[in-house]
Amino acid sequence: MGSHLVDALVERRHDVTVVDDLSNGTLDNLSGAIDRIRFVQRDITVSPATWFPDPAPEFDVIYNLACWPRSRSFTNPKRDVEVNVIGMVHAIQLALASDARVIFSSNSGIYDTSSIPISEATGDDPKTPYDLDKLTAEEFLKIYGRSFDLDYVIFRFATVYGPRQRTTDEWKPVVVEFVEKLRNGLAPTIYWDGDQTRDLIFVKDLVAALVLAMDNDAARHETMILGTGVETSMNALYASVSEQLGVSVEPQRKPMVLGDIARMRYDCAKAEAILGWRATTPLDAGVAEVIDFTTGD
Numbered sequence: 001m002g003s004h005l006v007d008a009l010v011e012r013r014h015d016v017t018v019v020d021d022l023s024n025g026t027l028d029n030l031s032g033a034i035d036r037i038r039f040v041q042r043d044i045t046v047s048p049a050t051w052f053p054d055p056a057p058e059f060d061v062i063y064n065l066a067c068w069p070r071s072r073s074f075t076n077p078k079r080d081v082e083v084n085v086i087g088m089v090h091a092i093q094l095a096l097a098s099d100a101r102v103i104f105s106s107n108s109g110i111y112d113t114s115s116i117p118i119s120e121a122t123g124d125d126p127k128t129p130y131d132l133d134k135l136t137a138e139e140f141l142k143i144y145g146r147s148f149d150l151d152y153v154i155f156r157f158a159t160v161y162g163p164r165q166r167t168t169d170e171w172k173p174v175v176v177e178f179v180e181k182l183r184n185g186l187a188p189t190i191y192w193d194g195d196q197t198r199d200l201i202f203v204k205d206l207v208a209a210l211v212l213a214m215d216n217d218a219a220r221h222e223t224m225i226l227g228t229g230v231e232t233s234m235n236a237l238y239a240s241v242s243e244q245l246g247v248s249v250e251p252q253r254k255p256m257v258l259g260d261i262a263r264m265r266y267d268c269a270k271a272e273a274i275l276g277w278r279a280t281t282p283l284d285a286g287v288a289e290v291i292d293f294t295t296g297d
Contacts, residue, residue, distance in 0.1 A: 001065060001105075001160055001162070001203050001206065001207070002018070002020065002025065002029075002063075002065050003025065003029035003033075003164055004162065004164070004203050004204060004207045005063060005065070005207050005210055005211075006018060006030060006033050007032060007033055008207050008208075008210075008211050009211070010033045010036050010037065012211070016033070016036075016037040016038070017037065017038040017039075017040065017057060017059070018030065018038070018039050018040065019040045019042050019044065019051055020039070020040075020042075021041060021042060021044070022041060023170075024166075024168065024170070025164075025166075027039070038057075040052065044064075044066045044083065044086075044087035044090055044091070045082040045083060045086050045087055046090075047090065048090045048091075048093055048094045051094075056094075056097065058098040058100075059098045059100040060098070060100055060101070060214075061100055061102075061214050061215075062094060062095050062098075062100050062101070062102050062103070063103050063105075063210065064087065064088060064091040064102060064103070064104045064105065064137075065105045066083055066084075066087045067083060067084060067105070067107075067130075067134075068080045068083040068130065068133075069130070069170050069171050069172075070107070070109065070128055070130035070131070070259070071172065072170055073128045073130035073133070073259075074128060074129060074258055074259065077129040080129045080130055080133050081133055084130065084133035084134055084137050085133050085136050085137055085140070087137075088104070088137035088140050088141070089140060091104075092140060092141070092144050095150060095151075095152075096144070096148060096150060100151070101151040101152065101153065101214070101215075101220075102141060102150065102151070102152040102153075103152070103153045103155070103210060103213050103214070104137065104138065104152065104153070104154050104155065105155055105157055106134045106135075106137070106138055106154050106155060106156045106157070106223075107130065107131055107134040107156060107157065108156040108157055108158050108199075108225055108227065108264070108266060109126075109127065109128070109130075109131050109261060110124050110125075110126055110131045110134060110135050110156065111123070111124060111125065111156070112125035113125070113261045113262065113263060113264065116231070116263050116264070116265040117265045117266060117267040118225070118264070118265065118266050118267065119225065119266070119267040119269070119270070120223055120224065120225060120270050127259045127261070128258070128259035131259075138154050138223070141154065142221075145221055151220055151221075152220075152221060153213045153216075153220065153221075153222060154222070154223040154224070155209065155210070155213070155223075155224055155225075155226050155271075156223065156224070156225050156226070157201070157206065157226050157227075158198070158199035158200065158201045158225070158226060158227030158228065158264065158266055159174070159198040159199060159200050159201065159264065160173075160201055161173060161174070161176065161200055161201070161202065161203065161286060161287075161290065162175075162202050162203030162204065162286065162289065162290060163289055163290055163292075163293035163294075164203075164293065165203075165290070174198070174234065174237065175200070175237065175241070175286075175287060175290055177189075178237065178238055178242075179241055179245070179287070179291055179294050180294060181249075182241060182242055182245050182247045182249055183245060183247070183294060185247065185249060186249065187249050187250060187251055187252045188238065188249075188251050188252070189251065189252045189253075189254055190234050190235065190251045190252070190253055190254070191234075191253075191254050191255065191256055191257050191260065192234075192255070192256040192257070192260060194233060194234045194235035194251075194253075195233050195234075195235060196233065196234055196260060196261065196262050196263065197231040197232055197233045197234075197262075197263045197264055198231075198232055198237075198264050199227040199228055199229070199230060199231060199232070199264045199265050199266050200228065200230075200232055200237070200283055200286070201227050201228050202279065202281035202285075202286035202289075204281065205226075205279040205280060205281050206226050206279075208277060209224075209226050209271060209275055209277045212275040212276070212277055213275060216274065218274050219274050219275065222270075222274060224268075224270050224271040224274065224275075225266045225267070225268050225270065225271065226268065226271055226277075226279075227264075227265075227266030227268050228266075228268075228279040229265060229266060229267060229268060229279075230265070230283070231263065231264065231265040232283060237283075237287075238251055240283065240284055240287055241287055241291075244284070244287060244288060244291055245291060
C-alpha cells in the first residue's frame with residue numbers, strides 16, 4: 001500500500017520521505033519513484049531521533065501506515081505493541097516537531113461486527129491484540145489532539161488488496177495468496193467454512209482517500225471508514241480468482257482462526273460526505289490487476 005501512496009504523491013509533485021524497515025516489502029516496489037524520494041531504512045519502533053541527520057527535516061503530513069499482522073498478534077503481542085503503539089508515539093513526536101498532520105491507517109476490525117452494515121456510529125469491540133493496539137494508537141492521537149492541538153485524521157480500513165502485496169510466513173493477504181497458489185497449481189487454504197465475508201477494497205481506491213485527506217479541513221480530528229459497502233465471502237472470492245486464472249484446485253479447509261470475523265460490510269457515507277470519496281473498482285477488475293502483476297503481464 002505504501003508504495004502506491006508514494007507514487008500518487010510523487011505524481012502530484014510532493015516532496016516525499018519514506019521510512020520503512022522493509023520487513024514486508026522491497027525497494028522494487030518503489031522503483032518508479034526511488035530517484036525522486038528520500039528513503040530511510042529504519043524500524044518505526046526505534047526513536048525517530050535516529051531516523052534522520054541533525055537537523056531533521058520538517059513535514060506537512062505524516063502518513064503512519066506501519067502495522068504488525070493481525071493474524072500474528074496473539075503469537076507475538078509484544079511486537080504488536082511495539083509497532084502499532086510505540087510506532088504511533090514516535091510518529092506523534094515527529095509530527096509535533098513539524099506541526100504536521102498525522103494520517104493514520106487503523107483497522108475496521110475494531111468495531112462490533114455482530115450486525116452489519118457497520119458505520120462510524122457502531123461501537124468498538126476489539127477481538128485481537130492487533131485491534132486493541134490500533135485502538136490504543138487512535139487514543140494517543142486523540143489525547144495529543146486535545147492537549148497539544150495535534151492535527152490528525154484516522155481511517156479505519158476494510159480489507160485492502162492489490163498489486164505489490166506479497167505473502168510471507170508472517171503476511172498472507174488473502175487475494176494474492178489465492179492468486180499465487182492457484183497460479184502454481186497449489187491448493188489455497190480457506191479457513192472456517194468460507195462463508196465468512198470481507199469488504200475488499202482495492203489499494204488505489206484507498207490511496208485516493210489518503211491523498212484527499214492531506215489538506216481537507218473538514219477531515220481534521222475525524223475517524224472515517226474506507227471500504228466498498230460490498231460483502232464478499234471467501235468462497236466467492238476463491239471462485240472469482242479460480243475462474244479468472246482458468247484453474248480449478250480444491251482448496252484446503254482449516255478451522256476458524258482465533259479472532260476471525262464472520263461478516264464485514266461497511267457504510268462509508270461519512271468519507272463520501274467529508275472527502276467526496278467513494279471506492280470505484282469492482283472486485284473482478286481489482287483481482288485482474290493482481291493477476292496481471294503476479295504473472296508479469
